[in-house]
Amino acid sequence: MAHSSRGSAKAIPWFLFAAGGTVTAFVLPVMLIVTNLGFFPSAMSYEGMSGFLSWWIVKLAVLGILTLGLWHAAHRLRVCAHDFGIRADELVAWIVYSAAGFGSVAAAVALLMI
Amino acid sequence: MSAATTDTANPRKPYVRPISKTSWFLTSARYKSYMVHEVSSIFVALYMIQLVAGLFYLAAGPEEWESYLAFLRSPVVILLTLVGLVFFVIHTTSWFKAVPQATRIMRGEEVLPGKILVTAHYGIWAAVSLFVIILAWVA
Amino acid sequence: MTATRTIQLEVLRYRPEQDAKPFFQTYAVPVEDEWVVLDALNYVKDELDRTLSYRWSCHMFVCGSCGMMINGEPKLACKAFMQDYPSGKIRVEPLSNFPIERDLVIVQDDFVEKLTAVKPYLLPKQDKTVEQGEYLQTPAELKKYKQYSLCINCLCCYAACPQYGLEPSFIGPAALTLAHRYNTDSRDAGPEARGDLVAAHEGVWACSFVGACSQVCPKDVDPAGAIQQAKLYSALNFVTGMVKGDK
Ligand code: SF4
Ligand code: SF4
Ligand code: FES
Numbered sequence: 001m002a003h004s005s006r007g008s009a010k011a012i013p014w015f016l017f018a019a020g021g022t023v024t025a026f027v028l029p030v031m032l033i034v035t036n037l038g039f040f041p042s043a044m045s046y047e048g049m050s051g052f053l054s055w056w057i058v059k060l061a062v063l064g065i066l067t068l069g070l071w072h073a074a075h076r077l078r079v080c081a082h083d084f085g086i087r088a089d090e091l092v093a094w095i096v097y098s099a100a101g102f103g104s105v106a107a108a109v110a111l112l113m114i
Numbered sequence: 115m116s117a118a119t120t121d122t123a124n125p126r127k128p129y130v131r132p133i134s135k136t137s138w139f140l141t142s143a144r145y146k147s148y149m150v151h152e153v154s155s156i157f158v159a160l161y162m163i164q165l166v167a168g169l170f171y172l173a174a175g176p177e178e179w180e181s182y183l184a185f186l187r188s189p190v191v192i193l194l195t196l197v198g199l200v201f202f203v204i205h206t207t208s209w210f211k212a213v214p215q216a217t218r219i220m221r222g223e224e225v226l227p228g229k230i231l232v233t234a235h236y237g238i239w240a241a242v243s244l245f246v247i248i249l250a251w252v253a
Numbered sequence: 254m255t256a257t258r259t260i261q262l263e264v265l266r267y268r269p270e271q272d273a274k275p276f277f278q279t280y281a282v283p284v285e286d287e288w289v290v291l292d293a294l295n296y297v298k299d300e301l302d303r304t305l306s307y308r309w310s311c312h313m314f315v316c317g318s319c320g321m322m323i324n325g326e327p328k329l330a331c332k333a334f335m336q337d338y339p340s341g342k343i344r345v346e347p348l349s350n351f352p353i354e355r356d357l358v359i360v361q362d363d364f365v366e367k368l369t370a371v372k373p374y375l376l377p378k379q380d381k382t383v384e385q386g387e388y389l390q391t392p393a394e395l396k397k398y399k400q401y402s403l404c405i406n407c408l409c410c411y412a413a414c415p416q417y418g419l420e421p422s423f424i425g426p427a428a429l430t431l432a433h434r435y436n437t438d439s440r441d442a443g444p445e446a447r448g449d450l451v452a453a454h455e456g457v458w459a460c461s462f463v464g465a466c467s468q469v470c471p472k473d474v475d476p477a478g479a480i481q482q483a484k485l486y487s488a489l490n491f492v493t494g495m496v497k498g499d500k
Contacts, residue, residue, distance in 0.1 A: 010458040011491035014484060024158055025209040025235075029202045030243040032161060034250045035168075036186055036195040043253035044183065046176040052253060053172065062169075069162045076155030079461045083152060083415075085136035103166055110169035127269035128352035128360045133418045142325070145415055148463045212462065215478030216485065223393040 013075050013097065020072025023065055031065075050114060059111045067104040074100035147208075154205040157198040210235040257283045258341070262293050264305065265346040267353045275353060277344075278302075284335050290343060291319055291330035294357075307357035314471060317405030320412070321357050322346040327409035327469045348412035350421075364408060367424050371432035376446040394439040401434035401479050403472045410466035410476050416459055423459040424450065426466035426476035433479040436486070444490065452487040460484075 034040050042048050052058055074096035081092045139145040171182035185191060213235055214228025262282045267275035280301050282293045291309055298305050309319040312331045319330040324344050351359035377388060410426035411417050417425045424432075432451045436444045450456055460480045467477040 010454070011452075011488040014458070015488045015492070018485070018488075021205075021209055024202075025206040026239055026242045027246070028158065028161065029199060029206060030246045032195060032199055032202060034246060035165070036191065038187065040250040040253070043250040046172070046179045048253045049172055049179070053169075062165075066162055066165060069158055073155045073159035073162060076152055077159060080152045080155060083139065083149065083461070085134075087135070103162060107166045107169060110166065110173050113173035114169065125270045126354070128354055129267050129269070129275060130352045131275075131349070133350075135419060138415055138419065142465075144413075144465050144468060145463065148415075148465070152461075212464070212481070215464070215467065215475060216462075216481035218397070218478070218482060220393060220397065223391075223396060225396055 013071065013093075016068065016071035017075035020068035020070075020075075023068045024072055027065060028069070053111070053114050059114075063104075063107055063111055066107040070100040070103045070107075071097075150201075151204055151208045154201040157194075157201045158205070160194065161198060206239065210239070257285055259283050260293070260335075260338070261342045262297065263342065263344040264294075264297070264357070265353075266305070266356050267347075268304070269355055286336050288335045289331050290323055290328075290333040290335070290338075290345065293335075293343070294330060294345070305357075306355045315405060317407035320348050320407040320409045322349055322412065327412035329407060329409070329471045332471055348408055350412050350414070350418040351408070359408070361408070363421060364406075364411065364425070364428070367428040368406070368431070370450055371424065371428050372447040373428075373431040373435060375435065375438065375440055376442045377440060378442045388440040390439055397439075398434045398437045401430050401437075401474060401476075404430060404434075404470075404474045404476075405472055407471060409469045409471060410474075413465040413469040414460075415463055415465065416461055420455075420459060422455045424456050426460075426480065427474075429457060429460070429483060430474060430476040430479040433483045436483070444486065451483055452490070457483045457487060 034043065038044075043052070053062065078089070078092050078096050082089060086092060139149045168182055171178045210232055214231045217231070219226040219231070259281050262280045263277045264280065265275050266272070266278045280297045282296050282301075284293055284296075289312075291312060294305070294307055294309075298307075307319070307321070307330070309331065310316040311318075314329055314332045317329075320327060321330055322328075322345065323330065323333045324338070325346075327348055330345070345357065347353050347357045347359045351361070351363075354360045375388070381388065404427050406427060408427065414423075414426055417423045429451060432447055435441050436447065436451070444451060452458075457480050460477070462477060462481060464477045467475045470476065
């Protein structure tokens with residue numbers, strides 16, 4: 001009746017989902033306010049942003065937030081698809097996790113270019 | 115457990131009530147609020163994509179960054195931002211609410227009361243938010 | 254005597270030998286304020302309609318047999334007080350997500366199978382003989398899982414859980430909680446002895462933490478919490494297993 005290998009394959013994505021859910025819960029609301037609402041023009045200026053992102057520690061933090069946020073969203077979207085009645089779980093999982101993986105690598109590349 | 119035919123020997127004929135696979139969550143307020151926090155992931159995904167794209171614009175140079183900022187000022191983005199902000203706060207509060215259920219910390223012989231955990235999370239949330247705002251302010 | 258009022262009790266009926274589909278039958282029941290819904294059903298059975306079938310036994314929230322949908326919420330009929338239903342109309346249905354055997358009686362076979370499958374009993378690390386004494390435990394060790402041991406198998410949580418309704422292979426809240434209760438018992442050998450099932454696809458991972466189960470549980474067992482903890486446990490287990498190289 002049980003297939004532990006199948007189930008365990010869910011452990012890693014769930015871990016990232018849980019970690020991502022925690023990190024995003026703390027930082028996303030304030031980040032969204034800062035980046036998207038125009039209250040902080042000097043921080044969002046080219047000089048401000050590139051100066052800020054020239055710090056290695058900041059790069060690492062940003063990469064962490066982006067990676068975990070992407071995995072969190074990917075996993076939840078997978079569950080969402082299931083809940084909306086889309087039952088091609090393997091395919092959905094493949095799509096959302098690859099997208100998250102791709103996004104994480106892209107974020108790392110971009111950060112290295114800055 | 116399968117349904118038996120109606121004969122005198124076995125009159126069992128269990129009736130299975132149908133459930134809609136695509137609209138079940140409309141059947142109760144509880145399910146609806148669950149779906150709202152699930153749907154918050156769409157906005158998290160969109161925002162993450164926006165940020166990753168932003169990093170590339172920043173790397174490309176000042177002019178490209180300006181065009182990114184202009185994009186952020188477009189009405190569609192502003193609207194999505196406001197809706198997204200609501201979903202983010204829902205995500206945060208529903209996540210914090212679930213923390214004491216998902217983690218059980220023992221303090222000596224007692225289970226640490228959930229309220230303390232939740233309050234601590236709100237405290238950290240406030241501190242983190244304040245820290246980011248100050249950081250953005252002095253920049 | 255307290256004031257008596259008459260309510261309309263709408264009951265979902267299903268008589269397999271004659272009905273193709275369930276239907277609602279309404280009974281006018283004179284009730285008293287300190288009554289519970291179960292008393293109203295008993296009144297129907299005693300005075301109005303002897304053909305009505307439903308389960309009950311203790312009338313004091315301990316046996317777990319009287320779980321049913323009351324105005325759409327899974328509840329114990331013996332814990333649903335008339336005072337909380339002032340409207341004069343109460344709708345009673347068998348627990349959602351289960352096949353209907355007859356009237357308010359559901360088919361429980363699926364749950365019983367799952368309950369058996371999670372081995373809801375102590376699997377000691379080392380068997381002791383009677384001479385060697387009891388399996389001892391400190392109060393702190395007891396408190397770790399006590400809440401999860403209070404389940405009365407009323408199945409309200411299964412009726413509330415959308416994932417069980419959608420995917421009946423899901424082991425479900427009460428059985429997984431009980432597995433967790435034994436897994437976290439200091440006297441038990443732990444998940445390795447019963448873990449496979451819990452960590453399987455149909456186990457904790459099929460739960461999406463809707464939390465509905467915990468909201469309806471009449472004994473405050475918090476199955477949703479137990480399942481999330483079991484997820485964390487089995488995820489950590491998987492990771493340490495990988496590090497040790499035995500997966
Ligand atoms: S966990 Fe609660 S709701 Fe579920 S069967 Fe046990 S007592 Fe009933
Ligand atoms: S928390 Fe899990 S078990 Fe409980 S109702 Fe939700 S999906 Fe079902
Ligand atoms: S009759 Fe026993 S719990 Fe209701």
